[in-house]
Amino acid sequence: MNKATFDHDSTDPRLELRRNLRPDDWNNPAPAGPYNLVVIGAGPAGLTAARIAARLGARVALIEAGAIGGDCTNIGCVPTKAIIRSGKLYADARRARHFGADAAGETPDPALALQRVRKVQARISRSETAELLKSEGIDLFFGKARFADHRSVRVGDATLRFLRALVATGGVLRPPAIPGLAEIGFETVETLFDRDTLPRRMMVIGGGPLGCEMAQALCRLGVGIVLVHDAPKFLPEEERDAAQLLSESLARDGVQVHLNTTAVSARTTSEGKEITLSTGGDRFAITVDEVLTGVGRVPRIAGLDLAAAGIAADPETGIEVDDFMRTTNRRVFAAGDVCGGHMFTHVANAAARIAVRNALFFGRQRLSRQIIPWCTFTDPEIAHVGLRADQAISQGIPIKTYTVLMHENDRAITDGEETGFVKIRVRQGGDRILGATVVARHAGDMLNEITLAMERRIGLRALSGVIHAYPTQSAAIRTAADACVADRLTPRLRRLSGMWMSLLRRGG
Amino acid sequence: MTWPSRRRTASPYDAGRATKGHPVTLGDLDDDALLDALQRAAFDWMLENANPDNGLVADNSDDGAPASIAVVGFALTCWPVGVARGWMDRNRALALTLATLRFFTHAEQGGDETGTGHRGFFYHFLDMERGRRVWNCELSLIDTALLLAGCEAASCYFDADTPDEAEVRALARALIASVEWPWALDRGDTLSQGWHPETGFIRYDWEGYSEALILYVLALGSDTHPVPPDSYRAWRVTYQWEKIYGHDTLYAGPLFIHLFSHIWLDFRTIGDGFNREKGITYFTNTRRAVQIQSDYARLNPRGFAGYDANCWGLTACDGPGGAMNTADDTGRQFLEYTARGAPFGPDDGTLAGWAPAAAMPFAPTTAMAALRTMLHRYPGMLRDDRFLGSFNPSLPGEGPEGWISPRIYGLDQGLLVLMIENHRSGMIWDLMRASQVCNTGLRRAGFKGGWLDE
Ligand SMILES: Cc1cc2nc3c(=O)[nH]c(=O)nc-3n(C[C@H](O)[C@H](O)[C@H](O)COP(=O)(O)OP(=O)(O)OC[C@H]3O[C@@H](n4cnc5c(N)ncnc54)[C@H](O)[C@@H]3O)c2cc1C
Numbered sequence: 013m014n015k016a017t018f019d020h021d022s023t024d025p026r027l028e029l030r031r032n033l034r035p036d037d038w039n040n041p042a043p044a045g046p047y048n049l050v051v052i053g054a055g056p057a058g059l060t061a062a063r064i065a066a067r068l069g070a071r072v073a074l075i076e077a078g079a080i081g082g083d084c085t086n087i088g089c090v091p092t093k094a095i096i097r098s099g100k101l102y103a104d105a106r107r108a109r110h111f112g113a114d115a116a117g118e119t120p121d122p123a124l125a126l127q128r129v130r131k132v133q134a135r136i137s138r139s140e141t142a143e144l145l146k147s148e149g150i151d152l153f154f155g156k157a158r159f160a161d162h163r164s165v166r167v168g169d170a171t172l173r174f175l176r177a178l179v180a181t182g183g184v185l186r187p188p189a190i191p192g193l194a195e196i197g198f199e200t201v202e203t204l205f206d207r208d209t210l211p212r213r214m215m216v217i218g219g220g221p222l223g224c225e226m227a228q229a230l231c232r233l234g235v236g237i238v239l240v241h242d243a244p245k246f247l248p249e250e251e252r253d254a255a256q257l258l259s260e261s262l263a264r265d266g267v268q269v270h271l272n273t274t275a276v277s278a279r280t281t282s283e284g285k286e287i288t289l290s291t292g293g294d295r296f297a298i299t300v301d302e303v304l305t306g307v308g309r310v311p312r313i314a315g316l317d318l319a320a321a322g323i324a325a326d327p328e329t330g331i332e333v334d335d336f337m338r339t340t341n342r343r344v345f346a347a348g349d350v351c352g353g354h355m356f357t358h359v360a361n362a363a364a365r366i367a368v369r370n371a372l373f374f375g376r377q378r379l380s381r382q383i384i385p386w387c388t389f390t391d392p393e394i395a396h397v398g399l400r401a402d403q404a405i406s407q408g409i410p411i412k413t414y415t416v417l418m419h420e421n422d423r424a425i426t427d428g429e430e431t432g433f434v435k436i437r438v439r440q441g442g443d444r445i446l447g448a449t450v451v452a453r454h455a456g457d458m459l460n461e462i463t464l465a466m467e468r469r470i471g472l473r474a475l476s477g478v479i480h481a482y483p484t485q486s487a488a489i490r491t492a493a494d495a496c497v498a499d500r501l502t503p504r505l506r507r508l509s510g511m512w513m514s515l516l517r518r519g520g
Numbered sequence: 521m522t523w524p525s526r527r528r529t530a531s532p533y534d535a536g537r538a539t540k541g542h543p544v545t546l547g548d549l550d551d552d553a554l555l556d557a558l559q560r561a562a563f564d565w566m567l568e569n570a571n572p573d574n575g576l577v578a579d580n581s582d583d584g585a586p587a588s589i590a591v592v593g594f595a596l597t598c599w600p601v602g603v604a605r606g607w608m609d610r611n612r613a614l615a616l617t618l619a620t621l622r623f624f625t626h627a628e629q630g631g632d633e634t635g636t637g638h639r640g641f642f643y644h645f646l647d648m649e650r651g652r653r654v655w656n657c658e659l660s661l662i663d664t665a666l667l668l669a670g671c672e673a674a675s676c677y678f679d680a681d682t683p684d685e686a687e688v689r690a691l692a693r694a695l696i697a698s699v700e701w702p703w704a705l706d707r708g709d710t711l712s713q714g715w716h717p718e719t720g721f722i723r724y725d726w727e728g729y730s731e732a733l734i735l736y737v738l739a740l741g742s743d744t745h746p747v748p749p750d751s752y753r754a755w756r757v758t759y760q761w762e763k764i765y766g767h768d769t770l771y772a773g774p775l776f777i778h779l780f781s782h783i784w785l786d787f788r789t790i791g792d793g794f795n796r797e798k799g800i801t802y803f804t805n806t807r808r809a810v811q812i813q814s815d816y817a818r819l820n821p822r823g824f825a826g827y828d829a830n831c832w833g834l835t836a837c838d839g840p841g842g843a844m845n846t847a848d849d850t851g852r853q854f855l856e857y858t859a860r861g862a863p864f865g866p867d868d869g870t871l872a873g874w875a876p877a878a879a880m881p882f883a884p885t886t887a888m889a890a891l892r893t894m895l896h897r898y899p900g901m902l903r904d905d906r907f908l909g910s911f912n913p914s915l916p917g918e919g920p921e922g923w924i925s926p927r928i929y930g931l932d933q934g935l936l937v938l939m940i941e942n943h944r945s946g947m948i949w950d951l952m953r954a955s956q957v958c959n960t961g962l963r964r965a966g967f968k969g970g971w972l973d974e
Contacts, residue, residue: 244724252728252758253773253864260866264853272724293656293718402728402758410797413762417863419821420765430821433864435762440797495763 025130032134032141033079033086040153043172047073048372050165050174052157052316055082057180057348057360059140061368066149070372073174074150075157075167080140082182083349084357085133091205092225094132096389098125099232103265103391110428120234122210129205159321162341176343176371179323179331180364181316183309183349188217192278196285198303201226210235211301215287217275218305219246221388224258226304228390231267238268238298240275240289247388251401254394254451257431261391278303311350328352335378337367345371356386385463387456392432395459398447398466401437410440412499414472414492418452421491423483429453434488436462436472436496443471443496458486472496546905547895551888552944558877559940561905562933563602566595569930575620576648580909581928586645586654590663594934596620596670597783597948600677601941614684617674621691624667627651629698631659633717640699640745642667644714658714658722661704665735668696669784672738672958676951696957701739701747709754711739711747728758729772731780733802741961752965756794764863765815767808768800773861775813775835775875776935778806782881783938785958786949789970803882810883813875814890816862824869825922826913830893833875834860834867837932838909838925854915869914870923873901874932880943900924907932 030036048070051062059081062074079086098120104111105118145152155167164173185200187193199207199214201222212235216227219241231237239262245255246262263269273291280286283299311330318325324332324340330352337345345367348360362382369375385397404411414437419430432451438444448462465475476493480486501509546554569578576587577595599617602608624642631638634652643653644660675692678685704711710725711732726732736755739747760771772778787802795801817832841856854868861867876890894901900921901911909925909932917923941947952958953971962972 242723251760253760256866257864260853272722290719292658292722293716401760405757405759411761412768413760415762415764415771417764417821419819419863440761495766499763 023134025127025134028134029079029086029130029137032137033081034076034154035142038142038152038154040155040168040170041151043073043170044071044151046173046175047071047151048175049073049368050172050177051075051180052165052177053077053082053180053182053348053350054080054145054152055180055182055348055360056084056357057182057350057364058082058178059145060361060364061178061180061347062145062150063148064365064368065372068368068372072150073153073172074145075153075155075165075172077154077156080142080145081137084360085136085140087201087205089357090133090136091129092201092222092229093389094129095125095205095233096225096229096391098128099229100391102232102234107428120232122233122235123208125233126205126207126209133205156315158315158317159323160317162321163343174343176345177321178364178367178371179316179318179339179344179346179350180348180360181312181350182360183330183355184312186308186310187305188275188308190217190275190278190287193275193303193305196278196280196303198305200305204304212236213284213300214238214302214304215240215275215285215298215300216304217287218308219243219271220308221247221390223304224262224390225388227267228262228265230304231262231265236268236300237266238270238300240270240273240287242272242274244272246271247394250388250394250396251435251449253433253435254396254449257392257433257451258388258390258394261431309349309355311352313350335380336370336376337363337379338370354384354386356384358386359384383463383466385459387459389456392429392451392453393455395450395455396448397459397463398445399437400447400449404437404446409446411437411446412440413437414495416488416491416495418485418488421483421485421488423485423487424452426483427453427485429485434458434492436489436492438472438496443473444469445472452485452488454485458489461486461489473500545895545899546902547892547899554891555877555880555940555944557905558907559937559944560605560607562907562936562940563598563605563607565906565928565933566591566598566930566937567602567608570595570616571648572616573619574623574651575616576623576646576651577930578648579645579930585648585927587648587651588645588663588930589642589660590644590666591930591934592620593663593665593667593670594783594931594938596667597673598934598937600673600951601937601947604945604947614678614688617678617688618684618691621671621674621688621695623651624671624695625691631715631717637664638715638717639703640664640695641704641715656716656718658716660714661711661726662713662732662735664699665732665738666780668699668738669734671695672955673784673948673951676954679954696738696742697744699739699742700745701742702745704739705747705751709751711735711751711755727755728760729756729770729777731777734781734784737781737785737958737961737965739961740964741957741959743957743960746964749964749966759794761798765812767811768798769808769812770794770798770800770802770805772809773834773864774859775809775833775861775872775879776859778809778882779878779935779939782806783935783942784948784952784955785962786946786953786971788949790962790967790972791969792966806879806882810879810886813862814886821863822867822869824867824914826871826897827869828893830890831871831897832862832890833871833873833894833910834862835872835875836860837870837872838927838929839868839870840912840915840923854912857909868912870910870912872907872910872932873898874907874936877907878932878935878939881939884943903928907936 049065050073051058054076066072102120153167157167160166215238227237227239247255276290277288286299288297313325322341331346347363347367349355366377387395416434418424418432424430435449437447476497480490577591578585579588599613603610603613627636629637641659641664644657644663671692675689678688706721713722713724762771813832814829817827818829820827836859840854876887879887898921900919911921911924913922915923
């Protein structure tokens, strides 16, 4: 076969990213009069807010200290999801015989995979370039912003006066305090994707969503991964069965899993980086080439001079906001990771929308009214919305869960993607959906239907009446809905229906 | 090493085997004789592996295996069964029971790294001779509870007015009374899984439906150091009431979870608040768990060899361990000793051959069908009529069983003796109705109805 590549886009993605998101030759505009809205931080929250406000005719300034796109485009969602895709390919290739193909010889090429990550970032950056924002009427400033007083912000020598401001400065990675780790050096997502290739052996410390995603993806790309987590199960926010399926998948991919294990010290030896681990009564050491950590994140508030503007904040939980996204300074709002809580791009976007409405139009929109789903992009994906069973029970709500195993779903079987389940939790005896967990290869996409139902208050039984194309994996949701409908058939109803049938027979 | 290496006494089944021209296999026996033969063989294993000096029983058949305190609890419950079945005389049972209780009564408590216990709890694994902690194991809540349940069974059984039997009762009562349950709450709502002298409490609690039901009943029922009833409610917060394969069920994956507490507690007619809210007993729930095992094996989503409606048994058991290749798929991961479960896994094709026999009291028809099918297909899953830990027909081996665990586990043997007995006569269930601590514990947990109200 012709080995020619069909990728004609030969621009250096590193250069393109910089040109789009942090152009070297950028000249900050001269600040214009008072702004309707000054936005600090051009991550998902800041971008959303600035663009909506500009579209509504507001005079908007957007200040960015680093690169447009924030964590999401530069170090977070985008690069991680891109590398996960490469990993998936190799995981599938390893099962090639199962699907009737011979894929022997297809070995991972981490350098190519990393190159692809940067191309994907560059591709996505094309819809949020500095030039584009300027053309949308936004005054874009590069530089570090800090509050001068209750009504103005300083960036470089410029002072920007505002009627309203939005703080959207995001979060920072927080590496764990392991004695010796800082001295021997370690990798975080901030540096990882800029590498030209991947190390041979790597330890990932922390089994939250990011740690699990990265451990699996890098392992699939041929890195020997040791994943260390100090609790008995991964993903503290998820239910036991989801975490359990994930553990099994990680082990199957070849990740060396150490649960209930704490990293207690680190040093360099002639063999590499040696990390001492402790579990129960035992201690042992593992040597790797590189350590990936800093997968926990905290709100970024340092250097903003929040006090000068009368904005209350806590280093752990971030800027204090009410349900309307308003800070303790009534002219200043905040949105995104800087407010702590659910640190996701889609939450940052939603909060930013609410903040703009409330800030510019005296709106009374509340974040707590929003149904917030999330997804961990391991394979299988783990998607969640609403209450877990234990949360409902603690609130005294009697619940029932309708569970459908993916191995009961025809499309999952045809596609060889049988790992996982759909669990939909309803109030016992009713059909009001309180929460759901989907574990499946495409769980994130499947979940949206349930989130829609919850947001629009559509009961589970109603979903049973919605025709789902066959065969699709999301039909598993309908199967759960069917079970809920069937539960209505009480013994009494069944008896009545039986009597009706025998009447019909006699009549016929 | 076996304790003492006593020869098994002949059973009618052995006699039949010797006289007939062709060898009699277990499969040739009728249901009653089959269960009798399996129960007897399991019982003899327990007896052969008990140290008469201190009553400790080996965790498994490996040379030099330490004792597991849970197995000792099972053993203490087995001895009365042996007496009732005429496999052991009462005096010998009494002597063994006394040796056990005296050992634990005088064992070093103090949380030393090489001691035996702390605050009334005991370490999970003890060396067979001196009864001291091995393997840096944890001070175990659940295993202490299983041990104490055995003590309580002994004290219910040895009810005669003799000095020795009175001593059994006094020692059992004192052991149970000395456990400082609230300490193990570690200022939280639920009981911790255990404690290490080196690192303190394990950061994982007993939460959600599991074999720890008996643990909570004993901890609630203590008349010296009870845990508050709220701890039982907190335990239940993580219950999973789900509809799986069309069955409404309180979910737990590994089968043993649905069995252990049921050795002693007869849940057929009693229920707690959860049971009343959902309209199901724990007993019926175990029956459904058995059905889910069978349904799962019939669907066999991971394509393992041998699985079908009559061939199942996903539970805590031994395993092949390591990464090996099977014919159909590459790079499967095989687990060591671990809790396997249905329908969410883990599942690596490893089955516990003993699981159906242990499920007899709950789903006799389904269980007997599986027991017979598996005995017929995989005779090598037993050695001397005793089930080995597990087997895995998806892996290569000498026979159709594929990989076979090389060892016999005390927990499996004890469970078989006791569950088969409950199926045959309900003996342990009846015996334990007289237990004060269980009665009190069940009531404090909110159980009502049936024999509790009598
Ligand atoms: C590895 C990784 C993977 C992730 N994967 C996902 C995912 O799959 N899905 C998901 O929903 N979320 C994911 N997230 C989280 C997601 O990236 C964040 O929730 C999201 O980026 C938050 O947006 P934000 O606008 O609040 O903050 P950020 O994206 O952090 O943006 C804040 C911006 O403010 C700028 N800034 C900070 N201080 C100042 C200042 N003083 N002056 C001017 N500018 C300043 C920063 O330079 C930055 O550009 C991931 C995060 C990481 C780290």
